[in-house]
Amino acid sequence: MHWLDGLVQGILLGGLFAQYALGMALMFGVMRIVNITHGDLMVLLALIGISLASSYALGPWSVLVLLVLIGGFLGWALQRAILNRVVGDDPLPSLIATFGLSVALQNLMLEVWSADTRSLPGGGIEQASFQLGPLFVGVLPLIVLVTATVLTGGLDAILRFTRFGRALRASSSDVEAAALTGVNPKSVYAGATAIAVAILGFAAVFQSLRSTVSPSDGPFQLIYAFEAVIIGGMGSIWGAFLGAMVLGISQSIGFRIDPGFGILAGHLVFLIVLAVRPQGILGKK
């Protein structure tokens, strides 16, 4: 029972990781942009959300809508102002640029919000749970998992079936050929980063409802997102979802083996996948 509970909790935790990982799958897996600010942007959105909630007495769902919009705008601006200048075959310039931005963002957040940990009041939803046979399932983690699944399916469908999705896949396959076929890669990339950061708006709300955030949390979330994308396979949206589940279950089982072992267990599973199947679960060679 102990282990079944670990599995269920792991899947639910994976739902949250999937929300970090989706944007990363789009930027790193599809566009090959290494965005080190990924986690910091999530924290920034969470802190903005917490401030908005307390200043205007907003409930979590209104905050969610606002953060998705703000995230979309931030992503668009980030791509237009910075990333479009460094995007290319070489991932190093984008890595260096966003690394610098990440440090700056963390310090900016420290200045504005101080180092305190904060969370978003959920009006009771964060404690609500129901009994499923012998297990207790939290309402919030279930909402997170359902949301992650819908987001994954939606993003995958956008990439497969829409004009924007085809243009993005074409641009990541051969950016010059895409431009020669009429695609404006810079606006396509701006749209993609807008989507990636808008999804972080979901992650920001759920992270600050279930736990706390502080300005220096970003890098941890970044690592989870990277790990999920690589476990699942670069370039695959459902792969990122699957990778997030593997990571969530590994951590959750690890915690049950020893409370100090959870996060390390996730990293170990990541390393094992890298050694055994470096292209990831759904990745092609």
Add this chain to the structure above:
Amino acid sequence: MTEPLLSTTGLVARYGLFQALHGVDITLNAGEVVSLIGANGAGKSTLLKSIMGLISVGRDMVRLDGVPVGGSAPHKMVGRGVAIVPEGRRLFAGMSVEDNLRVAIDHAGPMQPNGWTLARVFALFPILQEKRKVPVESLSGGQQQMVAIGRALLNQPRILLCDEISLGLAPKVVKEIYAALPSISAAGTAIILVEQDVSLARSASNRLYCMLEGRVTLSGNSADITRDAISDAYFGGSHALA
């Protein structure tokens, strides 16, 4: 006199310090097929890239309907009705044949009266219909070239630039590809062909330009130019520039 459909005047292009084109003047009129021949490194592909905006050139150096458009971004040139079949095909790997073609449909220039549709491209190259759901990288070279041509056509070009479309293909396949050109130009599309095979270039075009070291060394009606004149222009000879 009416303006030519496309013209370059005094076109110069550089790759860093290396100057690849030294003042190239060419014209393309509506309905024409013009060949560009010349040895490797003569500047033929550079000329096409300059027209498409992949290499930055002066505004006045490229004119479309007499309007200066030099140095516009590639996607803007496509929007104005210029499409290219790039050298080496440059298909979108990982995407199906149909999705490759759909990218062009999604971003096509203004629809021409006798515009290209997926159905017409499939009629031109029936094998593509059969392979429409297949990833492009699993196609043969000739089939990939057909996708590249179809993709350019679905951009609804008034002007189609073809960069070395016979390169690396079996003679039979080259024949098949070139057999499609008359129906493309019959649809009202003017064509510039960059071609290594001189006799193929002559037979497929109304006019030709021969380039050498970034300059045009010979131009005229394809049917009138003698082999000797081409040979001189191609290798230098009496036309060699000091």
